[in-house]
Amino acid sequence: MPRGEAGIGRVMAQMAMVMNLDKCIGCHTCSVTCKQAWTNRTGVEYVWFNNVETRPGQGYPRRYEDQDTWKGGWELNRKGRLTLKAGGRFKKLVQIFSNPVLPSLDDYYEPWTYDYETLTNAPLQEHTPVARPKSLISGKDMKISWSANWDDDLAGSAATGEKDVLLNQVSEKIKLEFEQTFMFYLPRICEHCLNPSCAASCPSGAIYKRTEDGIVLVDQDRCRGWRMCVTGCPYKKVYFNHRTGKAEKCTFCFPRVEVGLPTVCSETCVGRLRYIGLVLYDADRVLEAASTTDEKDLYEAQRQVFLDPNSPDVIAAAEREGIPRDWIEAARRSPVHALISTYKMALPLHPEYRTLPMVWYIPPLSPVVDAVRDTGRDAEDHRNLFAAVDALRIPVDYLAQLFTAGDPAPVDAVLRRLAAMRAYMRDINLGREPDASIPREVGMSEEQMYDMYRLLALAKYDERYVIPPAHAEQAHQLEELATECSLDYEGGPGMGGSGPFGETSGGAVPIAVENYRALRDRQTSDTSAAPTDKATRVNLLDWDGRGRPPGLFPPGETDDEGPAS
Amino acid sequence: MTAPARPVTLAVDTGTGGILLWVVLPYVCLAVFVLGHVWRYRYDKFGWTTRSSQLYERRLLRIGSPLFHFGILVVLLGHIGGLVIPKSWTEAVGVGEHTYHVGAVVLGTVAGVATLGGLAVLIYRRRTVGPVFSATTRNDKAMYVFLALTIVLGLSATVAANAVGGGYDYRETISPWFRSLFYLQPDPEPMTGAPILFQLHAISALLLFAFWPFTRLVHMLTAPLGYLTRPYIVYRSRDPRLAAREPRRGWERTGS
Numbered sequence: 001m002p003r004g005e006a007g008i009g010r011v012m013a014q015m016a017m018v019m020n021l022d023k024c025i026g027c028h029t030c031s032v033t034c035k036q037a038w039t040n041r042t043g044v045e046y047v048w049f050n051n052v053e054t055r056p057g058q059g060y061p062r063r064y065e066d067q068d069t070w071k072g073g074w075e076l077n078r079k080g081r082l083t084l085k086a087g088g089r090f091k092k093l094v095q096i097f098s099n100p101v102l103p104s105l106d107d108y109y110e111p112w113t114y115d116y117e118t119l120t121n122a123p124l125q126e127h128t129p130v131a132r133p134k135s136l137i138s139g140k141d142m143k144i145s146w147s148a149n150w151d152d153d154l155a156g157s158a159a160t161g162e163k164d165v166l167l168n169q170v171s172e173k174i175k176l177e178f179e180q181t182f183m184f185y186l187p188r189i190c191e192h193c194l195n196p197s198c199a200a201s202c203p204s205g206a207i208y209k210r211t212e213d214g215i216v217l218v219d220q221d222r223c224r225g226w227r228m229c230v231t232g233c234p235y236k237k238v239y240f241n242h243r244t245g246k247a248e249k250c251t252f253c254f255p256r257v258e259v260g261l262p263t264v265c266s267e268t269c270v271g272r273l274r275y276i277g278l279v280l281y282d283a284d285r286v287l288e289a290a291s292t293t294d295e296k297d298l299y300e301a302q303r304q305v306f307l308d309p310n311s312p313d314v315i316a317a318a319e320r321e322g323i324p325r326d327w328i329e330a331a332r333r334s335p336v337h338a339l340i341s342t343y344k345m346a347l348p349l350h351p352e353y354r355t356l357p358m359v360w361y362i363p364p365l366s367p368v369v370d371a372v373r374d375t376g377r378d379a380e381d382h383r384n385l386f387a388a389v390d391a392l393r394i395p396v397d398y399l400a401q402l403f404t405a406g407d408p409a410p411v412d413a414v415l416r417r418l419a420a421m422r423a424y425m426r427d428i429n430l431g432r433e434p435d436a437s438i439p440r441e442v443g444m445s446e447e448q449m450y451d452m453y454r455l456l457a458l459a460k461y462d463e464r465y466v467i468p469p470a471h472a473e474q475a476h477q478l479e480e481l482a483t484e485c486s487l488d489y490e491g492g493p494g495m496g497g498s499g500p501f502g503e504t505s506g507g508a509v510p511i512a513v514e515n516y517r518a519l520r521d522r523q524t525s526d527t528s529a530a531p532t533d534k535a536t537r538v539n540l541l542d543w544d545g546r547g548r549p550p551g552l553f554p555p556g557e558t559d560d561e562g563p564a565s
Numbered sequence: 566m567t568a569p570a571r572p573v574t575l576a577v578d579t580g581t582g583g584i585l586l587w588v589v590l591p592y593v594c595l596a597v598f599v600l601g602h603v604w605r606y607r608y609d610k611f612g613w614t615t616r617s618s619q620l621y622e623r624r625l626l627r628i629g630s631p632l633f634h635f636g637i638l639v640v641l642l643g644h645i646g647g648l649v650i651p652k653s654w655t656e657a658v659g660v661g662e663h664t665y666h667v668g669a670v671v672l673g674t675v676a677g678v679a680t681l682g683g684l685a686v687l688i689y690r691r692r693t694v695g696p697v698f699s700a701t702t703r704n705d706k707a708m709y710v711f712l713a714l715t716i717v718l719g720l721s722a723t724v725a726a727n728a729v730g731g732g733y734d735y736r737e738t739i740s741p742w743f744r745s746l747f748y749l750q751p752d753p754e755p756m757t758g759a760p761i762l763f764q765l766h767a768i769s770a771l772l773l774f775a776f777w778p779f780t781r782l783v784h785m786l787t788a789p790l791g792y793l794t795r796p797y798i799v800y801r802s803r804d805p806r807l808a809a810r811e812p813r814r815g816w817e818r819t820g821s
Contacts, residue, residue: 097633098626195798210803223614225614
């Protein structure tokens, strides 16, 4: 580490994620499983804690990146001090009765269901009855005209591509060359920023960052529904539940992460493109990094906030701050640390918002590869790919708008490393002599290149997810009794109904209605599909009805040997 | 001051009726107000919210909500000035009855009209905008009735008093009664002589206070003034209870 060994400040651990965009096929499995796990309730029908956007495209909510309109994130004021773009404390309180820059439901979309009942109870008629779409807001018939991924796969079309905020920021020339379309998918969750502007915007102080793992959460008991967080988040990843009147956001699946399981979106990711791990950082340097004058330096400034978990000084400082030993160990093995700091492959999403986001992305090489392949040249040859990275300014400038506030150099470097890995590993896979000059050209050793290949291409489960469990030795409540009903918590439906003011009153439903420790054991044990007590179980599915299946009844005194008559 | 010979009042003297209305009712309502909030805060923190409907509609809200809220805040300040601060205090700092009266009428009318106008916009919005109306509970409707009634009665009491007899000096009657409640030496006497509109306004306000803890109005008590002083980013340690359901009462573990 070039700096800071002398003065390491407050060391904190942050649970972070990296997504390898080259591997995203846009299947939306992460979105759907997240929705099923977290937002399949009334009031959050329109909410997707995880969504996958086609880029170029408008995103969800529409044009959320246009901070001239939405005023999300931080900016530097005239004195160079960091301030909330939507205004400071006093302005927030003055505007509390009507937030002027809150996205309306139209900017997300009007959620709907279908009138399925008609299909079964329509009278006999000539034409097949249809299930009409019904608005989940007004209950009336509606015309579906937008959704969270309405422009899915439409990156190049004039209808939606032109409304992309970033395309309007890159140069005119690029817009003219836009016929050479390129496209990739961008899965997004809450960034769990080091400098969260949603938390800073919350008048009630209900949004907090956990000291142990840096996960940003909304305290549902403290949220009063002032809605300032929705404006404050530049990624628009805090949502307003219109039934409960409270803000909700991605939780990084903390009940799972606390027992060492990856988030639902990561667990179900088909492309295995998500990486979860710890990053150690110096909390005292966060403000300084976020206040970096030049936007283009923010990527580098944020990397300087991270600490090297292999440095003895950092380990000593971390232990002084009470970070457990196994967490430091996990930080050393962290794939996120490797991808951000060791290989310098991952880049932050929109560092210019100055929130220091903690979900980073490996930019996709595939647009470049596709372009080379279309010319008929060898798309695996690193010289062709390097030349293409230099020549194809469209994807590179666009990616730079996303990940480095417009500076193409870091994106170039990442794409060249990806191209080098592609070319270098092809030689190995074809049984040819590996060319050591390829890694050297991008400043890596052969061993590093192979390790990176292993992490990126093979992406073993245990290497993608290095999640130390929370230290809850005292929290016996985590170990729930499997015999209890999951709705049978204090004051829950199992204890006799909802609160006195309808479904939104009373206490919040506890999140751990499933025993996550049992879940982890099930998922990680070798016998999950073959229970150990299988021999004593009775399968009635293949029982033909004759005789008595063995084991159905306990052995009696007389007939130990099955049917008596 | 040309005070009316005998203002129209509720036909009760300081007898049992007067005590019921101006001693028992206020204490009951205030007790419900305080204890109700304590109970609600302990039992229903999750339901303690503004339940904003801005997501559904924002054009009308943009006009109505600030108009109403800023109006009612000025009205609140006016009530504190009129009810809590004794007349002798304002006179001691050189604000005469006439100056006070003119100031109170002008400011009160502006604030009252703003409040009422804002409330009208908000109620119109609530009734006509489909999603907002379907998100309105019966509790909300009852609350709107009490709130609107109290505001209308209060404004009309002021307007009527000023239109008929050059103003009514409530600081001679209502304010001493109001303060006497908090001295714990309740004196219904001055209140029994107040004009009927003021009396009705006071009664409806008391009933509104009793209803208050059980409505969405609770959001007023958690006005986020702490935001002005707290650090921007809140750090909190992991809540061990958050990821686990509470043990049933009587089944908590003991020891470790």
